[in-house]
Amino acid sequence: MSRFDADDPRERRKLFADAIAAHRTRASAFLTLEADHDPEIDGEDSPAPWVQFAESTFNLDVDDEELAALNDLVDDFPAFRIDQLESPEEAEGTNVRITARSDANRLATFADRVFLEVYGRDDDYRAWVTAI
Known part of the structure; x- marks a missing residue:
């Protein structure tokens, strides 16, 4: 592990919170934030899942099944709301923007749960902070 990746749940959330604070x-x-590519989950030709955060907005791409899981997850965070869904004709999924006004730890918990519950990662998945 380096300062920019983690695979332990507690360390991953700390990494995410630190990245949000630095941002x-x-x-x-x-x-x-990006999870390691898993061909069994993502498919051979698909990119690794990622989540972007800017100011108070999460941005991510999902397919229909992932969107259903994301809706359920957002329900667990009353201060968060899905503000925008975009599904361009040439794209195979939906770009989602979620307003999330909270402290860094709560935002980090949400991001980690996105990878676990929306993108189907195991508890020991490796995540990276790829841009701050």
């Missing part, structure tokens, strides 16, 4: 401190345009 806010630096006033960067966005931060990107």
Whole structure:
């Protein structure tokens, strides 16, 4: 593991919270979190799942099944709401924007649960902070 990746649930959430805090401190345009590619879950030709965060908005791409799981997950976070769904004709999925006003730890918990519950990762998946 490095300072920019983690595969233990507690360390992953700490990594995500630290990245969110750094994003806010630096006033960067966005931060990107990414899970390791798993061909069995993602398919051979599909990219690894990612989640972006900017200011108070999560941005992610999902298919129909993942969108249903995401809706259920957002229900667990009363201060979060899905604000925008975009499904361009040339795309196979939906881009989702979620307003999420909360502290870094709560945002980190949400991001981790997205990878676990929406993208189907196991508890020991490796996540990376790929951009801050």
